Amino acid sequence: MANIVPTREQAYKLLTDYNKTEGLIKHALAVESVMLHFAELFGETDTQKWRIIGLVHDLDYEMYPDxxxxxxREILEGENWPEEYIHAIESHGWKICTDVEPVDKMEKVLYTIDELTGLITATALMRPSKSIADLGVKSVKKKWKQKSFAAGVNREIIKEGAEMLAMDLNEVIEETIKGMQKVAADIDLG
Structure with missing residues:
Protein backbone atom coordinates (compact mmCIF):
# COMPACT_ATOMS: atom_id res chain seq x y z
CA MET A 1 0.00 0.00 0.00
CA ALA A 2 1.34 3.43 -0.94
CA ASN A 3 2.16 5.98 1.71
CA ILE A 4 -0.24 8.83 2.26
CA VAL A 5 0.79 12.44 2.62
CA PRO A 6 -1.12 13.35 5.76
CA THR A 7 -3.14 16.53 5.99
CA ARG A 8 -3.05 18.80 8.99
CA GLU A 9 -6.59 17.66 9.88
CA GLN A 10 -5.58 13.98 9.79
CA ALA A 11 -2.53 14.73 11.92
CA TYR A 12 -4.57 16.65 14.50
CA LYS A 13 -7.16 13.87 14.72
CA LEU A 14 -4.41 11.30 15.24
CA LEU A 15 -2.81 13.49 17.90
CA THR A 16 -6.07 13.83 19.82
CA ASP A 17 -6.86 10.12 19.45
CA TYR A 18 -3.68 9.33 21.37
CA ASN A 19 -3.42 12.41 23.62
CA LYS A 20 -6.13 13.78 25.89
CA THR A 21 -4.03 15.91 28.25
CA GLU A 22 -4.49 19.61 27.58
CA GLY A 23 -0.83 20.37 28.35
CA LEU A 24 0.43 17.84 25.78
CA ILE A 25 -1.92 19.18 23.11
CA LYS A 26 -0.81 22.77 23.80
CA HIS A 27 2.82 21.63 23.59
CA ALA A 28 2.06 19.96 20.24
CA LEU A 29 0.47 23.18 18.95
CA ALA A 30 3.46 25.21 20.12
CA VAL A 31 5.96 22.87 18.43
CA GLU A 32 3.83 22.81 15.27
CA SER A 33 3.83 26.60 15.09
CA VAL A 34 7.57 26.86 15.73
CA MET A 35 8.32 24.23 13.08
CA LEU A 36 6.18 26.15 10.57
CA HIS A 37 7.96 29.38 11.55
CA PHE A 38 11.41 27.84 10.99
CA ALA A 39 10.31 26.28 7.68
CA GLU A 40 9.26 29.73 6.49
CA LEU A 41 12.43 31.31 7.91
CA PHE A 42 14.58 28.84 5.96
CA GLY A 43 12.52 29.24 2.77
CA GLU A 44 11.40 25.61 2.73
CA THR A 45 8.88 24.67 0.06
CA ASP A 46 7.03 21.95 2.00
CA THR A 47 6.06 23.91 5.09
CA GLN A 48 3.08 21.59 5.68
CA LYS A 49 5.41 18.65 6.26
CA TRP A 50 7.36 20.62 8.87
CA ARG A 51 4.23 21.69 10.76
CA ILE A 52 2.62 18.21 10.68
CA ILE A 53 5.80 16.60 12.02
CA GLY A 54 5.88 19.21 14.78
CA LEU A 55 2.23 18.60 15.60
CA VAL A 56 2.52 14.82 16.05
CA HIS A 57 6.09 14.61 17.39
CA ASP A 58 4.89 13.41 20.82
CA LEU A 59 2.10 11.23 19.43
CA ASP A 60 2.88 8.24 21.65
CA TYR A 61 3.98 10.14 24.77
CA GLU A 62 0.77 10.07 26.81
CA MET A 63 -0.24 6.46 26.17
CA TYR A 64 3.23 4.89 25.84
CA PRO A 65 5.73 7.04 27.81
CA ASP A 66 8.13 4.12 28.24
CA ARG A 73 6.83 4.31 14.33
CA GLU A 74 4.35 1.46 14.78
CA ILE A 75 1.34 3.81 14.84
CA LEU A 76 2.41 5.83 11.79
CA GLU A 77 3.43 2.78 9.75
CA GLY A 78 -0.08 1.45 10.46
CA GLU A 79 -1.45 4.73 9.08
CA ASN A 80 0.82 4.48 6.00
CA TRP A 81 2.72 7.67 6.76
CA PRO A 82 5.92 8.34 4.77
CA GLU A 83 9.19 7.07 6.23
CA GLU A 84 10.71 10.56 6.21
CA TYR A 85 7.96 11.77 8.60
CA ILE A 86 8.49 8.79 10.91
CA HIS A 87 12.28 9.16 10.92
CA ALA A 88 12.02 12.87 11.67
CA ILE A 89 9.73 12.24 14.63
CA GLU A 90 11.93 9.46 15.98
CA SER A 91 15.01 11.67 15.70
CA HIS A 92 13.72 14.25 18.20
CA GLY A 93 14.33 11.64 20.91
CA TRP A 94 18.00 11.17 19.97
CA LYS A 95 20.19 10.48 23.01
CA ILE A 96 17.07 10.46 25.22
CA CYS A 97 14.99 7.52 24.07
CA THR A 98 16.22 6.63 20.56
CA ASP A 99 19.47 6.25 18.69
CA VAL A 100 17.96 7.86 15.57
CA GLU A 101 20.15 10.87 14.87
CA PRO A 102 18.67 14.08 13.41
CA VAL A 103 20.18 14.37 9.94
CA ASP A 104 18.42 17.00 7.85
CA LYS A 105 17.60 20.58 8.80
CA MET A 106 13.98 19.82 9.69
CA GLU A 107 15.02 17.06 12.09
CA LYS A 108 17.65 19.28 13.70
CA VAL A 109 15.10 22.05 14.24
CA LEU A 110 12.64 19.64 15.90
CA TYR A 111 15.41 18.21 18.09
CA THR A 112 16.40 21.73 19.18
CA ILE A 113 13.07 23.43 19.75
CA ASP A 114 11.11 20.61 21.43
CA GLU A 115 12.79 21.16 24.80
CA LEU A 116 13.10 24.90 24.19
CA THR A 117 9.33 25.42 23.83
CA GLY A 118 8.97 23.96 27.32
CA LEU A 119 11.48 26.40 28.80
CA ILE A 120 9.85 29.33 27.01
CA THR A 121 6.38 28.29 28.19
CA ALA A 122 7.58 27.99 31.79
CA THR A 123 9.32 31.38 31.57
CA ALA A 124 6.21 33.07 30.15
CA LEU A 125 4.01 31.57 32.88
CA MET A 126 6.27 33.10 35.57
CA ARG A 127 5.68 36.60 34.22
CA PRO A 128 2.93 38.78 35.74
CA SER A 129 1.21 38.91 32.33
CA LYS A 130 1.51 35.12 31.83
CA SER A 131 1.94 36.11 28.19
CA ILE A 132 4.50 35.37 25.51
CA ALA A 133 3.66 38.61 23.69
CA ASP A 134 6.32 40.67 25.45
CA LEU A 135 8.75 37.86 26.31
CA GLY A 136 12.33 38.50 25.28
CA VAL A 137 15.44 36.37 24.85
CA LYS A 138 17.01 38.00 27.92
CA SER A 139 14.25 36.69 30.22
CA VAL A 140 14.58 33.17 28.82
CA LYS A 141 18.38 33.25 29.17
CA LYS A 142 18.03 34.40 32.79
CA LYS A 143 15.82 31.39 33.56
CA TRP A 144 18.14 29.15 31.50
CA LYS A 145 20.91 29.80 34.02
CA GLN A 146 18.70 28.74 36.95
CA LYS A 147 19.14 24.96 36.79
CA SER A 148 16.30 24.42 39.30
CA PHE A 149 13.88 26.33 37.04
CA ALA A 150 12.09 23.99 34.60
CA ALA A 151 14.58 21.36 35.74
CA GLY A 152 13.14 18.78 33.33
CA VAL A 153 14.23 20.83 30.32
CA ASN A 154 17.45 19.44 28.89
CA ARG A 155 19.45 22.57 28.14
CA GLU A 156 22.34 20.55 26.67
CA ILE A 157 20.05 19.24 23.91
CA ILE A 158 18.95 22.78 23.05
CA LYS A 159 22.56 23.97 22.98
CA GLU A 160 23.70 20.99 20.91
CA GLY A 161 20.78 21.46 18.51
CA ALA A 162 21.66 25.12 17.97
CA GLU A 163 25.22 24.05 17.18
CA MET A 164 23.93 21.40 14.76
CA LEU A 165 21.94 24.14 13.02
CA ALA A 166 25.00 26.45 13.04
CA MET A 167 22.82 29.09 14.71
CA ASP A 168 23.52 31.29 17.69
CA LEU A 169 21.55 30.13 20.75
CA ASN A 170 20.03 33.60 21.21
CA GLU A 171 18.76 33.53 17.63
CA VAL A 172 17.21 30.08 18.13
CA ILE A 173 15.47 31.32 21.28
CA GLU A 174 14.26 34.48 19.55
CA GLU A 175 12.86 32.60 16.54
CA THR A 176 11.22 29.99 18.78
CA ILE A 177 9.49 32.75 20.75
CA LYS A 178 8.28 34.30 17.47
CA GLY A 179 6.90 30.94 16.34
CA MET A 180 5.07 30.45 19.64
CA GLN A 181 3.68 34.00 19.59
CA LYS A 182 1.70 33.09 16.46
CA VAL A 183 -0.41 30.62 18.50
CA ALA A 184 -0.27 32.41 21.86
CA ALA A 185 -4.07 32.29 22.33
CA ASP A 186 -4.25 28.57 21.46
CA ILE A 187 -1.57 27.69 24.02
CA ASP A 188 -2.95 30.04 26.72
CA LEU A 189 0.00 32.42 26.59
CA GLY A 190 -1.90 35.29 24.94
Missing amino acids: EHCKKT
Whole structure:
Protein backbone atom coordinates (compact mmCIF):
# COMPACT_ATOMS: atom_id res chain seq x y z
CA MET A 1 0.00 0.00 0.00
CA ALA A 2 1.34 3.43 -0.94
CA ASN A 3 2.16 5.98 1.71
CA ILE A 4 -0.24 8.83 2.26
CA VAL A 5 0.79 12.44 2.62
CA PRO A 6 -1.12 13.35 5.76
CA THR A 7 -3.14 16.53 5.99
CA ARG A 8 -3.05 18.80 8.99
CA GLU A 9 -6.59 17.66 9.88
CA GLN A 10 -5.58 13.98 9.79
CA ALA A 11 -2.53 14.73 11.92
CA TYR A 12 -4.57 16.65 14.50
CA LYS A 13 -7.16 13.87 14.72
CA LEU A 14 -4.41 11.30 15.24
CA LEU A 15 -2.81 13.49 17.90
CA THR A 16 -6.07 13.83 19.82
CA ASP A 17 -6.86 10.12 19.45
CA TYR A 18 -3.68 9.33 21.37
CA ASN A 19 -3.42 12.41 23.62
CA LYS A 20 -6.13 13.78 25.89
CA THR A 21 -4.03 15.91 28.25
CA GLU A 22 -4.49 19.61 27.58
CA GLY A 23 -0.83 20.37 28.35
CA LEU A 24 0.43 17.84 25.78
CA ILE A 25 -1.92 19.18 23.11
CA LYS A 26 -0.81 22.77 23.80
CA HIS A 27 2.82 21.63 23.59
CA ALA A 28 2.06 19.96 20.24
CA LEU A 29 0.47 23.18 18.95
CA ALA A 30 3.46 25.21 20.12
CA VAL A 31 5.96 22.87 18.43
CA GLU A 32 3.83 22.81 15.27
CA SER A 33 3.83 26.60 15.09
CA VAL A 34 7.57 26.86 15.73
CA MET A 35 8.32 24.23 13.08
CA LEU A 36 6.18 26.15 10.57
CA HIS A 37 7.96 29.38 11.55
CA PHE A 38 11.41 27.84 10.99
CA ALA A 39 10.31 26.28 7.68
CA GLU A 40 9.26 29.73 6.49
CA LEU A 41 12.43 31.31 7.91
CA PHE A 42 14.58 28.84 5.96
CA GLY A 43 12.52 29.24 2.77
CA GLU A 44 11.40 25.61 2.73
CA THR A 45 8.88 24.67 0.06
CA ASP A 46 7.03 21.95 2.00
CA THR A 47 6.06 23.91 5.09
CA GLN A 48 3.08 21.59 5.68
CA LYS A 49 5.41 18.65 6.26
CA TRP A 50 7.36 20.62 8.87
CA ARG A 51 4.23 21.69 10.76
CA ILE A 52 2.62 18.21 10.68
CA ILE A 53 5.80 16.60 12.02
CA GLY A 54 5.88 19.21 14.78
CA LEU A 55 2.23 18.60 15.60
CA VAL A 56 2.52 14.82 16.05
CA HIS A 57 6.09 14.61 17.39
CA ASP A 58 4.89 13.41 20.82
CA LEU A 59 2.10 11.23 19.43
CA ASP A 60 2.88 8.24 21.65
CA TYR A 61 3.98 10.14 24.77
CA GLU A 62 0.77 10.07 26.81
CA MET A 63 -0.24 6.46 26.17
CA TYR A 64 3.23 4.89 25.84
CA PRO A 65 5.73 7.04 27.81
CA ASP A 66 8.13 4.12 28.24
CA GLU A 67 8.14 3.52 24.48
CA HIS A 68 8.28 7.19 23.47
CA CYS A 69 9.32 7.67 19.83
CA LYS A 70 9.38 3.90 19.29
CA LYS A 71 5.61 3.38 19.46
CA THR A 72 5.11 6.30 17.08
CA ARG A 73 6.83 4.31 14.33
CA GLU A 74 4.35 1.46 14.78
CA ILE A 75 1.34 3.81 14.84
CA LEU A 76 2.41 5.83 11.79
CA GLU A 77 3.43 2.78 9.75
CA GLY A 78 -0.08 1.45 10.46
CA GLU A 79 -1.45 4.73 9.08
CA ASN A 80 0.82 4.48 6.00
CA TRP A 81 2.72 7.67 6.76
CA PRO A 82 5.92 8.34 4.77
CA GLU A 83 9.19 7.07 6.23
CA GLU A 84 10.71 10.56 6.21
CA TYR A 85 7.96 11.77 8.60
CA ILE A 86 8.49 8.79 10.91
CA HIS A 87 12.28 9.16 10.92
CA ALA A 88 12.02 12.87 11.67
CA ILE A 89 9.73 12.24 14.63
CA GLU A 90 11.93 9.46 15.98
CA SER A 91 15.01 11.67 15.70
CA HIS A 92 13.72 14.25 18.20
CA GLY A 93 14.33 11.64 20.91
CA TRP A 94 18.00 11.17 19.97
CA LYS A 95 20.19 10.48 23.01
CA ILE A 96 17.07 10.46 25.22
CA CYS A 97 14.99 7.52 24.07
CA THR A 98 16.22 6.63 20.56
CA ASP A 99 19.47 6.25 18.69
CA VAL A 100 17.96 7.86 15.57
CA GLU A 101 20.15 10.87 14.87
CA PRO A 102 18.67 14.08 13.41
CA VAL A 103 20.18 14.37 9.94
CA ASP A 104 18.42 17.00 7.85
CA LYS A 105 17.60 20.58 8.80
CA MET A 106 13.98 19.82 9.69
CA GLU A 107 15.02 17.06 12.09
CA LYS A 108 17.65 19.28 13.70
CA VAL A 109 15.10 22.05 14.24
CA LEU A 110 12.64 19.64 15.90
CA TYR A 111 15.41 18.21 18.09
CA THR A 112 16.40 21.73 19.18
CA ILE A 113 13.07 23.43 19.75
CA ASP A 114 11.11 20.61 21.43
CA GLU A 115 12.79 21.16 24.80
CA LEU A 116 13.10 24.90 24.19
CA THR A 117 9.33 25.42 23.83
CA GLY A 118 8.97 23.96 27.32
CA LEU A 119 11.48 26.40 28.80
CA ILE A 120 9.85 29.33 27.01
CA THR A 121 6.38 28.29 28.19
CA ALA A 122 7.58 27.99 31.79
CA THR A 123 9.32 31.38 31.57
CA ALA A 124 6.21 33.07 30.15
CA LEU A 125 4.01 31.57 32.88
CA MET A 126 6.27 33.10 35.57
CA ARG A 127 5.68 36.60 34.22
CA PRO A 128 2.93 38.78 35.74
CA SER A 129 1.21 38.91 32.33
CA LYS A 130 1.51 35.12 31.83
CA SER A 131 1.94 36.11 28.19
CA ILE A 132 4.50 35.37 25.51
CA ALA A 133 3.66 38.61 23.69
CA ASP A 134 6.32 40.67 25.45
CA LEU A 135 8.75 37.86 26.31
CA GLY A 136 12.33 38.50 25.28
CA VAL A 137 15.44 36.37 24.85
CA LYS A 138 17.01 38.00 27.92
CA SER A 139 14.25 36.69 30.22
CA VAL A 140 14.58 33.17 28.82
CA LYS A 141 18.38 33.25 29.17
CA LYS A 142 18.03 34.40 32.79
CA LYS A 143 15.82 31.39 33.56
CA TRP A 144 18.14 29.15 31.50
CA LYS A 145 20.91 29.80 34.02
CA GLN A 146 18.70 28.74 36.95
CA LYS A 147 19.14 24.96 36.79
CA SER A 148 16.30 24.42 39.30
CA PHE A 149 13.88 26.33 37.04
CA ALA A 150 12.09 23.99 34.60
CA ALA A 151 14.58 21.36 35.74
CA GLY A 152 13.14 18.78 33.33
CA VAL A 153 14.23 20.83 30.32
CA ASN A 154 17.45 19.44 28.89
CA ARG A 155 19.45 22.57 28.14
CA GLU A 156 22.34 20.55 26.67
CA ILE A 157 20.05 19.24 23.91
CA ILE A 158 18.95 22.78 23.05
CA LYS A 159 22.56 23.97 22.98
CA GLU A 160 23.70 20.99 20.91
CA GLY A 161 20.78 21.46 18.51
CA ALA A 162 21.66 25.12 17.97
CA GLU A 163 25.22 24.05 17.18
CA MET A 164 23.93 21.40 14.76
CA LEU A 165 21.94 24.14 13.02
CA ALA A 166 25.00 26.45 13.04
CA MET A 167 22.82 29.09 14.71
CA ASP A 168 23.52 31.29 17.69
CA LEU A 169 21.55 30.13 20.75
CA ASN A 170 20.03 33.60 21.21
CA GLU A 171 18.76 33.53 17.63
CA VAL A 172 17.21 30.08 18.13
CA ILE A 173 15.47 31.32 21.28
CA GLU A 174 14.26 34.48 19.55
CA GLU A 175 12.86 32.60 16.54
CA THR A 176 11.22 29.99 18.78
CA ILE A 177 9.49 32.75 20.75
CA LYS A 178 8.28 34.30 17.47
CA GLY A 179 6.90 30.94 16.34
CA MET A 180 5.07 30.45 19.64
CA GLN A 181 3.68 34.00 19.59
CA LYS A 182 1.70 33.09 16.46
CA VAL A 183 -0.41 30.62 18.50
CA ALA A 184 -0.27 32.41 21.86
CA ALA A 185 -4.07 32.29 22.33
CA ASP A 186 -4.25 28.57 21.46
CA ILE A 187 -1.57 27.69 24.02
CA ASP A 188 -2.95 30.04 26.72
CA LEU A 189 0.00 32.42 26.59
CA GLY A 190 -1.90 35.29 24.94
